[in-house]
Amino acid sequence: MTRRISKRKRFIMMNPIIQFFKFIYLSLKILVIVAGGHGGTREVQ
Amino acid sequence: MSRIVVLGAGISGHVAATHLRRKLSKEHTVTVVSPNSNYQWVPSNIWVGIGRMEPKDIIFPLEPLYKKKGIEFKQAKVVTFHPEGDTEIDKPFVKAEYVAGEAKGTTEKVTYDYLINATGPKLAFEMTEGLKPATHKAYSVCTYTHATEAWHALDQLIQQMKQGKKAKILIGTGHAKSTCQGAAFEYILNVEQELNRHGVRDMAELTWIANEPQLGDFGMDGMLLSYGSNIMKSSELVEMVFEDRGIKWIIGAGVNKIEEGVAHYETLDGEFHTETYDFAMLIPAFSGHGFKAYDKNDQDITEKLFRGFMIVDADYTPKPYEEWSVQDWPETYQNPSYANIFAPGIAFAPPHAISKPRVSKNGTPISPAPPRTGMPSGITAKLVADNIIDTIKKKKPSLxxxxxxxxxxxxxxxxxxYGITKGSGISITTFPIVPDFNKYPDTYGRKLGKTFGEIGLAGHWLKLALHHAFLYKAKMRPFWWLIPE
Structure with a gap:
């Protein structure tokens, strides 16, 4: 069954104050994941 | 004294050229050969396609920047590769044909010590009969000119809808082996919001059509991700969004022919269907550019350099899906036959798809090709540049x-x-891009926590922030190199 976006969730998604903090959190989290390093895969074999 | 030639000035080529120039002394030459006079920040084409940005907001001319920074620029397209030189020149070179200026139409042998092929994909519209941007009411957002055409047509349709016309809009992939579903996904959601903004949403039937076997495949076999406190499949996330926005979907569909306002397609169950539309945006198949390569004696050695895209350090041994391994994927993007040639970004030939290959009951392959978006393009270009820099500085090969x-x-x-207070973005972060089933056997090959989805206004702000940050970086403004790829 398809999940629905609840009214509460929609409020959170579009509330600028909550989303401001989410923006800071997301920016840092994505920076850590993407810029946090990359490398080869073959050495582990 | 080394000369590094970079073919292409897109995300990958530009990243490589700028890092090379910053880290190498001026005794070394960095040359960019590109038929395009402008740099374009491709991810923002979506906003040009809905009229919320102008092309000037996402492009800038390359030549003045390169002149200022000491990068040689040739507005030319590469024609042939000669990695051993020829009977006249004892150095490797590419033959390039100028496409602008006084030299237009003339060719030059551009010699190199190191070659970075960052020519990206060819937008292979011709692989789908009748699919050509701005014809048959079908459009593209793959370049800023395509996106501008798309917006003009969409704007006209919106005006007609305001007069009472009911319209059908079709957005997705225009070939059974297309990739870049993400761009089409962004576009359909942006179009939906624009229709709302113009007060004509109820006049339009919006349909998603894609070669994905499931929604949210994105050419990456889908993913299991964390969304808030839930763990869900990307298919469920996308389905939730489409349901919320009232968007219909057709999946497992290989579009094979476009006529005026009609898309013909075959589905995985072997059925043939048509879908009518008043406006369509369909992503074409991507292919290699069909380059030829020759040895010193002018013998054809194309198979040493290309299999569609450029051959690099991947494992190209044909094997069934069950035996695909993450180790098949390249690490240094170096051509195995010629150690001074590299192909980062979209220019390298992937060892295989990421999504499970599927064929229809009629034997037609219908499944997404592997995506290689801006972020990995930038990362792979930088690591190729760093390896070349190390090799030059240490005077011995370094990978x-x-x-x-x-x-x-x-x-x-x-x-x-789009919109500072009304905008929205869906942030999907995936680690790793190619699933590693040995490392993460219980979560479909991906690391949960690092693979997550978020929906909301913050996503829009983030995309907008990245737009400005990456254009700042591309323009090589002060401390540009501090912004990661």
Missing amino acids: HHKGSMGNMGAACIASSG
């Missing part, structure tokens, strides 16, 4: 920098509506 797509994260910040 210390590695970056397999099986050990690299990617963030897809999909805009789903």
